[in-house]
Amino acid sequence: MTNASPPEPPARRGRGPSRRTLLIALTLTAAVGAGGGAAVGLRGHDSTVAVADWVGDGATGVPEPGVTTAPPTPTAATLPASYRVPGAAPRLPWPATGQAHVEVQGIGPVGSSGGQTPRPIASVTKVMTAYVILRDHPLEPGAAGPTLTVTAAEAARYPRERAEGQSLVPVQAGERLTERQALIALLLPSADNVARILARWDAGSIEAFVAKMNATAADLGMRHTRYTDPSGLDAATTSTAADQVRLGHAALRSAALRQIVRLPSATIPVAGTVTNYNRLLGRSGVIGLKTGSMSAAGGCLLFAATRRVDGRTVTIVGAVFGQHGSVLSGLPQALSASERLITAVGAALDTHRVLRAGQPVAMPDGGRVAVPAQDLTVVGWPGLTYRLSTPDGGTVAAVSPAGTATTVRTEPA
Structure with a gap:
């Protein structure tokens, strides 16, 4: 049995084969951003994701067989300073006279009427x-x-x-x-x-x-x-x-x-x-x-x-x-x-997802990237705004107007 020779590469037009080295690095650093008056930051150490040789056509950059390539950089959504429950605020059936006030315990005020x-x-x-x-x-x-x-x-x-x-x-x-x-x-x-x-x-x-x-x-x-x-x-x-x-x-x-x-x-x-x-x-x-x-x-x-x-x-x-x-x-x-x-x-009242498990989040100032370990969900009503913060290096918290925090653990991306 004879060994088949590998196919010839496509003809190159006036250029010889080239070898390029592509450095793909993701540096994770602690970051602080403004979020409704609260400090926002995630775990504070550096980490390099990958370095790989990329060999291929000088014109197209197509990798040659057998060469390891770098994994793609995670697509990270920027962690906002707050999360607003979608939709218009509910129109409540307030009494026509007198006064009224309603809150949801641990979440915050829904509204008032009558002064x-x-x-x-x-x-x-x-x-x-x-x-x-x-x-x-x-x-x-x-x-x-x-x-x-x-x-x-x-x-x-x-x-x-x-x-x-x-x-x-x-x-x-x-x-x-x-x-x-x-x-x-x-x-x-x-x-x-x-x-x-x-x-x-x-x-x-x-x-x-x-x-x-x-x-x-x-x-x-x-x-x-x-x-x-x-x-x-x-x-x-x-x-x-x-x-x-x-x-x-x-x-x-x-x-x-x-x-x-x-x-x-x-x-x-x-x-x-x-x-x-x-x-x-x-x-x-x-x-x-x-x-x-x-x-x-x-x-x-x-x-x-x-x-x-x-x-x-x-x-x-x-x-x-x-x-x-x-x-x-x-x-x-x-x-x-x-x-x-x-x-x-x-x-x-309904449950709303603020962050999805496994979806990387990045700080607005270009700092480190982290991944929620599970969904971050909150209970609320349309129009309610939660403040997002990072109370420690490994969690992201959605803080309600009443001051109650719902947290999710994060890991480096």
Whole structure:
């Protein structure tokens, strides 16, 4: 058997064979870029990808057989300073009167309506009362907690308070309530008298407790809130929807409070079975928080509702205040307006991919290239903007307006 000779190369026109060396190098260096005020950079070491000899026709550069060529340089998209969810911002069904504010926990504000002028908030006030009590006397979910005793003076005031049309539960002198039972009376049937009993038990006097409420509001950044009583019966207790949503986020961190506000009913001493005024519980994902209603405030609701978005649970927190009709219709109006907002916000939420796994990303200033180890996804609504940053050398983070970061690990390209 004879060995076949390799075919002759094509005739060259007036030029001899040439040998060219092509150096293909990708240098990866740390980089810093501007991104909404945040430093952006990736892992900071140098690496050369490949060096290869390229032998071929001097005119066409076609490689000769058997010669190793360099791999192509990865195509890297520039890492932007931010990511905006595509589409127009959702048009929400805001109530025609009063004011409202809605946020998605850990993501940021969706919007507001009606301005944010302080106004009476009625029994929504009791969320702060419960928050201060649970901060001073923490409870595990389901735990009874310490016991408080109704004084003779507190029991004696009940007939007069009832004649005034206050929201109450019956009490007796010497009655013993656990902290959990008192919080149930406070938050489900909205007992004004129990708000005062809890305030006296915690701080020694109602005045001292109200001072705690206002100090706590200041600590939480509730700049437009002023408490004058622990129940909200006093119309001088005023706040805004946005401030109360801020409190709602803080209150939901208490597992004991979350457990209580989602109870449709419960049984306590003397009063027996009490019912939650929040008729949205169990509908539209609603898990609490607190209703309020009186002539000066109209119908009010501070609400929380959960949604599943592509396997993730997100919590919508909002407030609707100042829904006026008759004394009896204001609260149903607030409940209906809140449910419409919850439905609309839930429908607008979706998962969006910011970076694709395996797709190289490069810094805008020509710095190093890295590859996300998995997809970087965020939950949001059209028009929402996430800030992109690199909190350390090996991750890229999408930071929401609320400051929560979703991160993805990266490797050198």
